[in-house]
Amino acid sequence: MANPPAPARNVSRWTPEGLLGPIVDEKRLETELLEGDLAHRPDHPLNLRLAFYAPSTPGRLGRAIRRGDGRLAVIGALKRFTPAAYDDARGLSDGRWSSAAGNMDDGRRGPPPQTGRLLSSLDDIGRDGRRLAAAGVSALAVHVDERRYGTDISDLAAVVKAVAGTSAEPGPPVVAADVVVHPLQIAAAAEAGATAVTIVAGAALPDLESLLNTATLLGLEGVVEAASDLEVAYALDVGATALYLTDVDRSTGRLRPGAGVALRRGVPEWVTTIAGGGFTTAGDAWAAADAGFDAVMLGEVLLRNRRLEGYVAEVTGRERDVSRRFFEAMGYDGRDDPAAKAGARRL
Template sequence: MPTYLDRILEGHRAAAALDTRPLAGLAEQAAAVPPARGFAAALRGEPGLSVIAEVKRRSPSKGPLAPDLDPAAVARDYQSGGAACLSVLTDVEWFAGSAQDLVAARAACRLPVLRKDFTVAPADVYDARIMGADAVLLIAAALSAAELSDLLALAGRLGMDSLVEVHDEDEAGVALDAGAELIGVNQRDLVTFEVDRARAARMAALLPDRVVRVAESGVGGPADAARLADAGFDAVLVGESVVTAADRAGAVRALRTPAGDRRSA
């Protein structure tokens, strides 16, 4: 049975197959961009639980969330609330995002920014750096083990971090074998699109101390964030609950746990 991810990836892989731009030209453009802000370093440097706050206009499951948002204003709100990093959706068809959203959000703040999209080819990684992204999302379920390893290495050569997203134990093993140091556990089921809020806690113990652990999806408020911090996560990636909040800075601030000793990464 096709999942929502299968349908999204079909379009992205078709677009990648039609992309005839020489990689050498993209590499030259990427090399001319100022150095990336350290995404993983920002998460490691935060006391307590770090928050990656997301600029998100819509979702496939919920529809429009904040279609008329101003990405620069949202980025400033998130920074004011104590977010360690930003995540910006750039997928157009399913999330109504754009590269322009990322450029505007990053220019408005000093935070490192993740390009949240469906990375399937080297050109996607180059494009992320060219638009100013400091990190890329690599979804283990969307890539072969060889693709994951190659794209992870390419991002590293360009000075970017990679958030490797996993959904189960097998994918976590593939991510670790590829050398991922920043792993996100997505609690959303790829078939049903339902959120399993126990998934991240079950998987936290599988990730070694060298990994920065990020919990994704199903973080509705401080109670969820506290539970994930107690399970051993270093950060949460939060979209819907903060982007739809009347007080976005306050919503981010409420997710942060009190400062405390963090394990070395």
């Protein structure tokens, strides 16, 4: 007897690697449910966002973090938890877990909440946003992922409101840090008042171009998080103008110190670049500055810092040393230098 026909497979559905897989599945489920809810409500704010495109995309994030004075800009990332998977991969698990926020008590939203390590309760997250802004950060990012980070879209809206400033003197731009798989997430970020949204290349891959275009059409800057040379090349190919080159490999949760700096090579100057992921010392940030990054994304190190202002001043106070890049441009590559390797950062 002949084999039964193979089950139909939707080949247009990209399956991301490792830890990103379940996150993407969950985001797809959430947005599909939301889409269903919104189907009969054409006047819902999110449907209106998607129906009426923004008159322009102002580019506030790019302007805020490309300082032009040779100094690094800091983006302060707000989150209540750090995902357990990241600490596991870094060998930091030591039973300090608290159960994460994110009770999905309507029972519809898939797997139970994961656990994570509590960084900060952020009881009044607007005040925390203002505190970071007062300490000298140029922009803020708010994680939109209750299950993994304990912060959601309402936290984003609260931060936007708290730091808004006036039209003459607007406050720092706020980035929605999400794993975007669907235009509705971008519409929600826009509705909450975000200036920009992160799109994780490894999660979005075949849809990266259309999601980036959606961001632009809704008046948001898209920041593409890329974790490999291939993803960087792909992002640039589909028109990304801002890249977050993180040291965290989201598919494994592993920290790869220096990975972002290595990925920065070959990225044209006109692209806005952000480094980060597990940065702890000012030296981590300075290395990124010298490699040509415009900004660093700092989360835990700011949220658990007792001398916040001094720390931000230290990171932003030093002018970048371009000589290293000059020598690299002339063909000198210090990557094999054993001294440089010995000094490699450890968390």
